[in-house]
Amino acid sequence: MTSPASSTLSTALDVEKIRKEFPILHQTVNGRDLVYFDNAATSQKPLVVINALAEYYKGYNANIHRGIHTLAEKATKAFEQTRLTAKEYINARSEQEIVFTRGVTESINLVASSYGRTFIKEGDEIIVSELEHHSNIVPWQFVVEEKNAVLKVIPVTDRGELDLDAYRKLLSSKTKIVSVNHASNSLGTVNPIKEIIRLAHAVGAVVFIDGAQAGAHLDIDVQDLDCDFYTVSAHKMYGPTGAGFLYGKKELLEKMPPYQGGGEMIKEVTFKKTTYNDLPHKFEAGTPNIADVVAFRYAMDFITETGRAAMAAHEHDLLQYATERVSRLKGVNLVGTAPEKVSVLSFTVDGIHPFDIGQMLDARGIAVRTGHHCTQPLMDRYGIEGTVRASFAVYNTKKEIDQLVEGLERVINFMK
Amino acid sequence: MDINDIQEEIISEFSLLDSDMEMTVFYIMELGQKLPVMDDALKTEENVVKGCQSKVWLTANLDDDKIYFSADSNTAITKGLVSLLIRIFNGQSPEAILNANLHFMQKIGMERFIGTQRSNGFAAMIKQMKLYALAFKTKLEVKS
Numbered sequence: 001m002t003s004p005a006s007s008t009l010s011t012a013l014d015v016e017k018i019r020k021e022f023p024i025l026h027q028t029v030n031g032r033d034l035v036y037f038d039n040a041a042t043s044q045k046p047l048v049v050i051n052a053l054a055e056y057y058k059g060y061n062a063n064i065h066r067g068i069h070t071l072a073e074k075a076t077k078a079f080e081q082t083r084l085t086a087k088e089y090i091n092a093r094s095e096q097e098i099v100f101t102r103g104v105t106e107s108i109n110l111v112a113s114s115y116g117r118t119f120i121k122e123g124d125e126i127i128v129s130e131l132e133h134h135s136n137i138v139p140w141q142f143v144v145e146e147k148n149a150v151l152k153v154i155p156v157t158d159r160g161e162l163d164l165d166a167y168r169k170l171l172s173s174k175t176k177i178v179s180v181n182h183a184s185n186s187l188g189t190v191n192p193i194k195e196i197i198r199l200a201h202a203v204g205a206v207v208f209i210d211g212a213q214a215g216a217h218l219d220i221d222v223q224d225l226d227c228d229f230y231t232v233s234a235h236k237m238y239g240p241t242g243a244g245f246l247y248g249k250k251e252l253l254e255k256m257p258p259y260q261g262g263g264e265m266i267k268e269v270t271f272k273k274t275t276y277n278d279l280p281h282k283f284e285a286g287t288p289n290i291a292d293v294v295a296f297r298y299a300m301d302f303i304t305e306t307g308r309a310a311m312a313a314h315e316h317d318l319l320q321y322a323t324e325r326v327s328r329l330k331g332v333n334l335v336g337t338a339p340e341k342v343s344v345l346s347f348t349v350d351g352i353h354p355f356d357i358g359q360m361l362d363a364r365g366i367a368v369r370t371g372h373h374c375t376q377p378l379m380d381r382y383g384i385e386g387t388v389r390a391s392f393a394v395y396n397t398k399k400e401i402d403q404l405v406e407g408l409e410r411v412i413n414f415m416k
Numbered sequence: 417m418d419i420n421d422i423q424e425e426i427i428s429e430f431s432l433l434d435s436d437m438e439m440t441v442f443y444i445m446e447l448g449q450k451l452p453v454m455d456d457a458l459k460t461e462e463n464v465v466k467g468c469q470s471k472v473w474l475t476a477n478l479d480d481d482k483i484y485f486s487a488d489s490n491t492a493i494t495k496g497l498v499s500l501l502i503r504i505f506n507g508q509s510p511e512a513i514l515n516a517n518l519h520f521m522q523k524i525g526m527e528r529f530i531g532t533q534r535s536n537g538f539a540a541m542i543k544q545m546k547l548y549a550l551a552f553k554t555k556l557e558v559k560s
Contacts, residue, residue, distance in 0.1 A: 030437035353491040355470055356445065363437040363529070385490075414442060415492065 012310045019395045021046040021302075032365035035400045040185050040213060040344050040391035041369055042235045046302050049239055052295040063287055065264060079290055082297040083280070086245050089300045090230060091221040096250055096279040100293050103244035104212040105135040107231035108179070110246060110283065111208055112139035114256040116177065122148040125174040127205075129154035129162055130381050131184045131191070134374045136210045140179060154180070156381060160187040160336035168199060175205040182214035182230075186373040186389065187336025188319075188344030190218065197227050206252065212236055216303060216393070217312060217342045222247050238393075239299030240292035246283075253279050260285040311394045315343035318392040322401045326390075329408055330416075335387050343392035346373075349408070352415050354386045360411040366404055419512055422504045423520040430524040440529055441493065448495030451502065454488035467540030469533045470494040474541065476548040482507050483552055485545060497530070498541055505545055510553035514546055 019025055022044045027034050036044060056078070062071035064079050080095075087095045101107045116139075120126065126140050130153055144151045152175075154167045162180070171178075178200040183190045197207045206228040214220060215232035222230050229252070233244040248256075258265050258276055262285035267275040276282045303311065322345050327334055331350035349357060358370035371386040372379045379386060390404060417425075433439045458475050465472040470491040476483050485502045489495040500520070505513050521527075527535060 353470070355494075356492045359493050359529070360438070360441055363441045410438075414445065 013306070013314050013394065015314065015395065015397055018306065021048070022395050023047065023050070025395060029365035029367075030363050035366040035396075035403050037390040037392065037396065037400070037404065038367045038369050039393040039396075040188075040236070040373075040389065042241065043216060043238050043393050044395070045240065045299070046238055048298040048302055049295050052298045053240060053291055056291045056294050061291070064290055065281075075290060075294070078294045078297075079288070082293050082300075083245075085297045085300050086247075089220070089304070090232075090247055091223050092247050093223065094250060097247055097253065099246040099248065099253070099280040099283040100288055101231070101244050101246050102242050102289065103233035103235065104210055104231045107229075107244060107246035108136055108208070108210065109139045110259045111229050111248070111256075112143050114259045114283075115206070115252065116140070116143035117146065118257055120144075120147045120149050120176055123174065124149045124176045125152050125170075125172070126150070127152045127154060127167070127170055127175055127178045127180075127200075129180045129191075130156045130378055131160070131162065131187065131189060132179075132181060132375065132377075133185055133210065133212070134376070136179055136181060137377070140177070149176075150174075153377075156189075156378070159338050160184065160189045161338045162189075162191055162196075164192065164195065167196065171199060171203045171205070173203055175200065175203050177208065178205050179208040179210065181210040181212065182218060182220075183342040183344075184336070184375075184378075185213050185344070186375040186378055186387070187338070187346050188213075188341035188391075189336055189338040190214075190340040190342060193227065194225055197225055201226065213342055213344070217315060219308060228252055234292065234296040234299060237296075237299050238302055239296040242289050243292035243296050250279065253283070258282050258285065262286040264288075306394060314394060315392050315396075318396055318398065318401060319343045319345060321398050322390060322392070322404070325401060325405045326408065329405070330412055332408075332412075335382060335384070344389060345391070346387040346389045348384055348387055349412060352411065354388045356415075357388045357408070357411055361404070361407045364403070364407045364410075366407055368404075419504055419508060419516045423518065423523075426500060426503070426520050427523045435525065437529060444496035444500075444529075445492040446496070447499045448489070448492050448497075451487070451495060451499040454486050458486060459488060465537075465541055465544050467543075468494065468537035470537065472498060472537070472541060474498070474544055474548075476545070476552070478510075478552045478555070481509060481556060483510060483513060483549060485548070493530075494534070494537070497526075497534075497538060501541060501545060505549075510549040510556065513549035514553060518542065 024044050060071045060074040062075040064076040083095045083098045086098045120143050128137055152170045155163045157163055180191055182193055193209055200207045208229040209227045211230050211232045216237040228249050230247040235241040265277050265282050265285040267277050326332055333348050335346045354370035358368055361368055369389045459473045463473045463475050465474050470489050472489045474487045476485045484506050487498045
């Protein structure tokens with residue numbers, strides 16, 4: 001029989017049970033139980049992921065795709081299984097549209113370099129937003145500089161939302177690429193990417209979506225979104241570091257030149273002429289990060305089995321609770337108050353530098369991030385040097401938020 | 417008091433904190449709050465210590481052949497850390513500062529609470545103070 005309390009989504013998760021799957025959480029830092037609120041930087045890994053890594057190295061480490069021996073076959077199957085899982089995870093049409101990369105940064109560089117340098121011409125325009133991480137700004141700046149093209153920027157409102165009216169005005173027949181994030185790492189804002197994509201397509205531009213902060217938190221359906229490129233990093237999705245994937249529409253990936261040359265990406269090599277392998281291998285030169293890609297599947301399965309909707313509901317609950325409690329503290333200013341957010345709470349405190357707050361919280365075993373979060377233009381927009389950022393994951397609890405609030409109260413009282 | 421005596425004094429003060437991280441951090445911030453106010457006019461780009469993650473301004477002057485430093489930082493903890501150096505070096509001769517061997521950091525377990533990036537910043541502050549000492553030493557030698 002179901003009790004009334006378990007009938008709502010947010011309580012459908014057994015967080016205590018989930019916490020048992022994350023060995024790293026059960027330790028003390030500076031004499032107190034660790035509270036890990038730096039999930040937007042990287043999330044912790046469940047046992048299934050840790051075990052998958054160990055099992056790969058213990059049982060079937062081999063180089064993939066060209067070996068004919070049993071271990072190579074087993075490793076290849078496991079590696080390609082992650083591609084199938086990734087395809088399902090974002091609802092791509094075909095696994096040929098999934099290219100493994102080291103993560104979001106490499107994916108953006110791949111598209112900027114391969115697509116950008118091939119198709120961007122002098123005077124063309126690339127649009128990014130004020131909300132972007134440096135990794136979704138700098139690779140485009142390379143292209144713009146080389147091609148004498150123009151970088152345009154969608155401004156954000158005071159609440160941290162993209163100004164869509166301004167965006168509409170930026171769009172023109174000169175716009176060739178629009179690259180924005182699905183959710184902001186600094187503020188948590190979830191952007192209306194479906195509308196952004198639709199508007200860009202209306203002027204013939206392709207759209208790149210940086211899904212770094214969405215991968216573990218939001219539903220992603222690339223066919224429904226109709227985006228041209230989408231990318232995630234495994235390590236922000238309970239998976240290993242150094243792995244991720246780029247989704248690209250097949251017809252676009254087909255016409256893009258390879259990004260790096262080497263083994264695996266070729267069909268035939270002679271000193272006169274080399275022909276390239278089929279998708280997606282054309283973009284996967286050299287021995288890939290096999291172990292981490294193999295383990296990445298278990299991270300995606302963990303999310304799917306736990307339930308993305310249930311996880312999102314729990315995180316939303318935590319965010320609401322934290323927002324309410326932290327905003328009531330003396331001198332606290334929330335940065336980013338968009339109505340739709342992933343579980344990121346960014347704030348400043350009058351008269352106290354974010355570094356001092358971070359250090360004080362660490363002394364109480366609480367891990368938060370402080371600084372500009374690799375979004376300096378955004379910090380400039382708000383006239384601040386940085387923020388304190390607490391970001392929540394499925395294993396976090398309200399009790400931990402109480403600890404954060406208590407720590408903040410201590411430092412605020414001390415500094416006043 | 418000579419440099420080593422002051423270092424010993426700091427070590428014994430920190431030992432009272434019993435390795436409690438929170439008490440230690442509060443204590444360091446308190447030390448920073450007690451640091452004499454630095455004249456805003458001295459907070460120039462030129463006086464910023466390079467290599468620190470936080471902003472640190474540092475100047476020095478020579479009075480009766482002894483060096484006196486003045487400093488400030490935009491973060492309270494860094495200000496507390498720099499105040500320890502000022503306490504050790506203020507009123508010392510350029511020679512004594514140049515020859516100083518600072519060991520109090522290891523003894524108070526500073527690496528536990530400042531991390532790699534701040535450790536580099538702290539080293540940059542010491543280096544800057546020694547550079548001032550060297551400059552004043554040269555100046556004194558030229559005078560004599």
